[in-house]
Amino acid sequence: MTITLTGCSSSGSGAKSSGLTTITVGTSDIGTENFNPFNNTGAFMQPTQGVIYEALFYYNKTSAGDPVPVLGTSFTWNSDGTQLTVKVRPGVKFTDGTAMTSQDVAYSLNLFSKNPGLNTTGTTWTATAGDAGTVTVAFPSTSFTLGPQVLGNLPIVPQAIWSKIADPITATNTDPVGTGPYKLKSFNTQSYLLTKNTTYWGTGDDAPAVDQVRYVPSSTANVTQSALDAGTLDITGNFLPTLKSIVAQHPNLAYTNTPQxxxxxxxxxxxxxxxxxxxxxxxxxxxxxxxxxxxxxxxxxxxxxxxxxxxxxxxxxxxxxxxxxxxxxxxxxxxxxxxxxxxxxxxxxxxxxxxxxxxxxxxxxxxxxxxxxxxxxxxxxxxxxxxxxxxxxxxxxxxxxxxxxxxxxxxxxxxxxxxxxxxxxxxxxxxxxxxxxxxxxxxxxxxxxxxxxxxxxxxxxxxxxxxxxxxxxxxxxxxxxxxxxxxxxxxxxxxxxxxxSALAEYNNSRATGWPTASNLYAFPLPWNSNWGLGLVLKKIRPVK
Missing domain, CATH: 3.10.105.10 (Dipeptide-binding Protein; Domain 3)
Structure with missing residues (x-):
């Protein structure tokens, strides 16, 4: 998978740059348009989880640290692990302009729990929206182990939309409405384009600085290697057998190796x-x-x-x-x-x-x-x-x-x-x-x-x-x-x-802030089920 950073400008002699910054992400295939974050066959488009939709917290599997607050700000367990209380971030809006509420959070958690085709844990739970922006999740027995699944692996969706969807597994969800840093702008079988969510809840380092993200097919290591040699990539997630020699030839390139x-x-x-x-x-x-x-x-x-x-x-x-x-x-x-x-x-x-x-x-x-x-x-x-x-x-x-x-x-x-x-x-x-x-x-x-x-x-x-x-x-x-x-x-x-080797390669000449071996602040690979790419896209900053 590949990501290319480009500056878009007007055509014609002497035209000035529009200043618009676009990142192009290469995926192995662009198949059926599908932005369903509940699809569990791997058929959804890459940016669905973490970029368009967000979970309550982000669990970084490259480290053993505490989860990163996203749509939740804190959580506590009761002493016997049968009740989990989550504080929901205030002021979050969905990309259709409606406010995200604790009722949406409770609905999303219950939607997964009550559907046996989605919930393969063997344990169901019941989420209830409370006062002051809290959600309480009740389990039938001690369930500490399920914390990361509930908090870090379930997308929060608008109840007003998903309550009208008959089957949350098979729906293709071609008009996704999430809370993430980017939202869908256009789609065709050759590429699709995301644009920055201008009402995103994040500020400062939590706010995206790149205007658009374009996804195009890039299915082979040969294509990726050629693009790296040409200097047109900013991040890629392909395995490249000659990576060390490629990096040695291009001082601006770096990589991380995350065995996982x-x-x-x-x-x-x-x-x-x-x-x-x-x-x-x-x-x-x-x-x-x-x-x-x-x-x-x-x-x-x-x-x-x-x-x-x-x-x-x-x-x-x-x-x-x-x-x-x-x-x-x-x-x-x-x-x-x-x-x-x-x-x-x-x-x-x-x-x-x-x-x-x-x-x-x-x-x-x-x-x-x-x-x-x-x-x-x-x-x-x-x-x-x-x-x-x-x-x-x-x-x-x-x-x-x-x-x-x-x-x-x-x-x-x-x-x-x-x-x-x-x-x-x-x-x-x-x-x-x-x-x-x-x-x-x-x-x-x-x-x-x-x-x-x-x-x-x-x-x-x-x-x-x-x-x-x-x-x-x-x-x-x-x-x-x-x-x-x-x-x-x-x-x-x-x-x-x-x-x-989960190899990710970066070009530091046009954007900075990518994960490094000493600072894997998020799992960096642009894979379908990786929630971490949303954090990476928020963190990077174009080189001026």
Missing amino acids: ATSSLFTCVNAAMGCTGPQTDLAVRQAMYYAMDRTQLGTQAGAGFSLPASNVMILNSVNKSQIVSPDYMTAPQAADTAKAKSVLEADGWALGSDGYYAKGGQKLALSINVVSGWTDYDTICTLLQAQFKSAGIKLTVNTMSQNAWLQGETSGKFQLSMNSVNMGVSSDPYYVFNNYLNSLATAKVGKNATTNTSRFSDPAVDAALKQLASTNDDAVKQAAYKTIEDKVAAQMPYIPVYVN
């Missing part, structure tokens, strides 16, 4: 929910796990920016204390082809004369979906073809557009998919486990899953997730982590590759 996700093979794992293919066999998933040469993958695909991953989905840096066994801390870095083969043979697979295993007349042939132009992931898949072949596993790589790849995952019509297990709204491991393992977050093949696209389902994991959502007791949490991590390590619905 585990690059993994997502498997459609659950035959009972309609998944088909050899990957539904546990022995096959185990064989793939052992057949990987992760050192080669990190060096050649990760370009030296990656780190070794745990084999239980959470980060062994941020969440080290929550990884319950030394055996789970780091996935094997060298391939163990002999072990991969022994696992298959113990499961009844026999090596054929063609060098591939087969069982019951079925060859061990798998396909993996990957987005064309995602250089690191494309390289991983190419390298895995050779690594898996050594273990008797045939792998076919399907490169495709991002929209097609996303639809394949959400519908369950895939065998393997190259993707990342991302941190949730905060660094709490609950959010990773709940997003990717909760039975409430998945669906049968053919129907769209929300975040659990592997179709994993286990009653013991679901029960442990409910425990995590309703306790503040560290001993209870560790026991629940053990239940979940034991199941993940045993079942391998997501096969880890490495901790990938």
Whole structure:
């Protein structure tokens, strides 16, 4: 993804600049116009969360600090974690000119809570607007863990508009009305334009200084690299294997590397929910796990920016204390082809004369979906073809557009998919486990899953997730982590590759105030589900 800063001026000889400052953001694809902040399939436009719509607070997952006040100014829990009281920021207006009230806040929180298609936590809550700009959120049991979800991951929308929308999940919301620093000005399939919200509540450093933000397609690393070389980008979120040499050649360029996700093979794992293919066999998933040469993958695909991953989905840096066994801390870095083969043979697979295993007349042939132009992931898949072949596993790589790849995952019509297990709204491991393992977050093949696209389902994991959502007791949490991590390590619905690099590159010649390695005031990547980009767009200042 790319962002370009330009100065717009009148045409004609001797014309003076209009002074209008425009930032151009490149996205992987511009598909159906969709600015629905409640859409949970990833199909909404990038600026929806954090730029057009805002939450009550911002949780910066790059640090362990306190959340940043946004539409809320403070919050308190009662002693047993069953009631959360939020002070709502006064004087906020929606972009249609109407005042945001505590009734809008309560409505927005309840809209999510009461819709089972949106709320996959297993716990519902009831928000009530009180006097003096407060909202009280009541939970049926201790729910400290749900604080970041309620406070930092739910958009506040106008009740007058959304109460008339029949389905808050499928609505495309082509005329978005939010409270954010920018609002939609125009849209077409080639680009769309946001303009500064002149009635925005922020002042000083909290007020945006850039007039317009334009979003255009920029789908490949090659396009991004060319633009960086040409000096036309101000911020980009693409992985670039030659980044270090690019920065060395351009003194105005800088970058941040924020490891926050585990690059993994997502498997459609659950035959009972309609998944088909050899990957539904546990022995096959185990064989793939052992057949990987992760050192080669990190060096050649990760370009030296990656780190070794745990084999239980959470980060062994941020969440080290929550990884319950030394055996789970780091996935094997060298391939163990002999072990991969022994696992298959113990499961009844026999090596054929063609060098591939087969069982019951079925060859061990798998396909993996990957987005064309995602250089690191494309390289991983190419390298895995050779690594898996050594273990008797045939792998076919399907490169495709991002929209097609996303639809394949959400519908369950895939065998393997190259993707990342991302941190949730905060660094709490609950959010990773709940997003990717909760039975409430998945669906049968053919129907769209929300975040659990592997179709994993286990009653013991679901029960442990409910425990995590309703306790503040560290001993209870560790026991629940053990239940979940034991199941993940045993079942391998997501096969880890490495901790990938969330690279963001900046050009300081036309705008300043970008995040730096020493001041990651917000997670900087321009991704659909990143609330932090709104803070970045407010912070930057054009160079005069």
